[in-house]
Amino acid sequence: xxxxLIIIEGGDGSxxxxxxxxxTERLQHEGRQVRCxxxxxxxxxxxxxxKMYLNGDFGRDANSVxxxxxxxxxxxxxxxxxxxxxxxxxxxxxxxxxxxxxTSNMLYQMIKIEDPAARRRYLDWLWxxxxxxxxxxxxxxxxxxxxxLAVTEQLMAARMGKTGGQTGxxxxxxxxxxxxxxxxxxxxxKQYSWQCISCALGECMxxxxxxxxxxxxxxxxxxxx
Ligand SMILES: Nc1ncnc2c1ncn2[C@@H]1O[C@H](COP(=O)(O)OP(=O)(O)O)[C@@H](O)[C@H]1O
Ligand SMILES: Cc1cn([C@H]2C[C@H](O)[C@@H](COP(=O)(O)OP(=O)(O)O)O2)c(=O)[nH]c1=O
Numbered sequence: 001x002x003x004x005l006i007i008i009e010g011g012d013g014s015x016x017x018x019x020x021x022x023x024t025e026r027l028q029h030e031g032r033q034v035r036c037x038x039x040x041x042x043x044x045x046x047x048x049x050x051k052m053y054l055n056g057d058f059g060r061d062a063n064s065v066x067x068x069x070x071x072x073x074x075x076x077x078x079x080x081x082x083x084x085x086x087x088x089x090x091x092x093x094x095x096x097x098x099x100x101x102x103t104s105n106m107l108y109q110m111i112k113i114e115d116p117a118a119r120r121r122y123l124d125w126l127w128x129x130x131x132x133x134x135x136x137x138x139x140x141x142x143x144x145x146x147x148x149l150a151v152t153e154q155l156m157a158a159r160m161g162k163t164g165g166q167t168g169x170x171x172x173x174x175x176x177x178x179x180x181x182x183x184x185x186x187x188x189x190k191q192y193s194w195q196c197i198s199c200a201l202g203e204c205m206x207x208x209x210x211x212x213x214x215x216x217x218x219x220x221x222x223x224x225x
Contacts, residue, residue, distance in 0.1 A: 001093050002090060002091055002093065002137075003033070003089070003090050003091075003092070003093045003094040003095050003096065004095045004096070004140045004141070004222060004223065005090060005095075005096050005098065005101075005137050005138075005139045005140050006023075006095065006096070006097050006098070006139065006140060006141045006142075006143065006219060006222070007097075007098050007100070007101045007103055007139045007141070007142040007143065008020045008023070008097065008098065008099050008100075008143050008145065008215075009100065009101070009103045009104065009107075009142055009143065009144050009145070009194065010144055010145030010146070010147065010185075010199075011145075011147060011152055011178070011181055011182075011185070012171075013147075013152070013155050013156070013159065014145040014146075014147045014152075014199060015145050015147075015199060015205075015208065015211060016099045016100065016145060017038070017099055018208055019143075019145060019208075019211060019212060019215050020036050020038070020097050020098075020099040021036070022208070022212045022215075023036075023097055023212065023215055023216060023219060024036040024097050026212075026216060027095065027097075027219070027223075032095060032223070033089070033092075033093065033094040033095065034094065034095045034096075034097065035086060035089055035094060035095075035096055035097070036096070036097040036098070036099065037081060037085065037086055037096060037097075037098050037099070038098070038099040038100065039074065039077065039078055039081070039098065039099065039100040039101055039104065040054075040074060040077050040100075041077050041078075041080070041081045044077070044080060044081065046076060046077045046079075046080030046081065047077045049073035049076070049077075050073045050074055050077055052073075053065060053070055053073055053170070054169035054170055054171070055169070055170075056169075056170045058070075059170075060170060061170070062108075062112070062170040062171050063112050065112075065170075067109035067110070067112040067113060067122060068109075068122070068125070070105075070109055071105045071109045071126055071129070072129075074104070074105050075102070075105070075129060075130050075134055075136070078101070078102070078130070078134075078136055079134050079135075079136060082136055082137070090137060095223065098139075101139060101142075102126065102127075102130045102131070102136065102139075103139070103142055103188070103192075103194075105126055105130070106123060106126060106188055106192075107181060107184050107185060107188060108171060108181075109122070109126070110122055110123060110126075110184060110188075111177075111180045111181060111184050123191075140222060141195060141218070141219070141222050142192065142194040142195065143194070143195045143197060143215055143218060143219075144185060144189050144194045144195065144196045144197065145197055145199050145211070146185070146189075146196045146197060146198050146199055147199045147200055147205070148182075148200050148203075149178060149179060149182045150203055151199075151200045151203055151204070151205060152178055152182070153175065153178065154203070155205075156178070195218050197211060197214045197215060197218075199211050
């Protein structure tokens with residue numbers, strides 16, 4: 001019996017790594033067969049082209065890099081991870097929790113395309129490419145850590161202060177980019193029925209534990225089905 005693939009999605013710094021770890025640890029503690037993975041798989045050689053892309057080797061402006069080509073770099077990295085690390089585990093009934101997945105291509109590559117019809121064509125192509133042609137598993141659930149734009153901007157400002165404004169990769173986190181990301185998340189969450197978790201109350205982040213309880217209870221419903 002095939003297990004479950006659960007994705008933790010969200011913007012940079014929304015708490016994906018934190019929530020992926022807490023969820024994995026809690027489910028493992030309950031005695032379930034659970035593993036977590038993270039994309040890009042930076043520790044693997046399969047992420048070489050993703051690293052070149054993020055380093056700006058194909059152009060310093062992310063928008064200038066063909067979204068179909070960039071999507072392929074990430075998809076190939078996922079294929080390698082799936083085939084060598086967690087395919088058997090999933091097929092034997094394990095639960096895999098992924099920090100980012102195809103859903104990140106849907107967002108970060110789709111936003112390079114302005115025209116709504118061209119965006120739809122891209123999303124259809126991506127679904128077919130990753131899930132049909134490459135044979136990657138379709139997620140059973142996508143959990144979106146929803147951080148309002150104003151709160152994201154505060155977090156980014158605090159972080160920029162610490163790093164002197166260097167974000168390091170070409171997916172630059174400026175205000176208009178963040179706005180585009182948020183609009184796209186809203187659209188994708190509706191279109192693909194993602195589970196949205198509000199991570200802030202007003203202009204403040206909720207506690208890590210409170211968000212975890214929400215994540216855990218949604219996942220438990222899926223695992224009990
Ligand atoms: N709910 C929260 N409130 C405040 N800080 C948080 C919260 N969740 C995560 N953090 C902190 O924010 C930073 C980014 O979190 P992380 O889980 O690495 O995010 P992501 O994986 O989405 O980039 C870390 O320093 C983490 O400890
Ligand atoms: C996994 C994945 C990430 N991305 C993007 C999201 C990020 O901007 C970038 C690097 O991912 P990540 O290292 O998770 O970014 P961060 O630590 O900044 O949150 O790659 C895609 O465009 N497609 C994908 O399939």
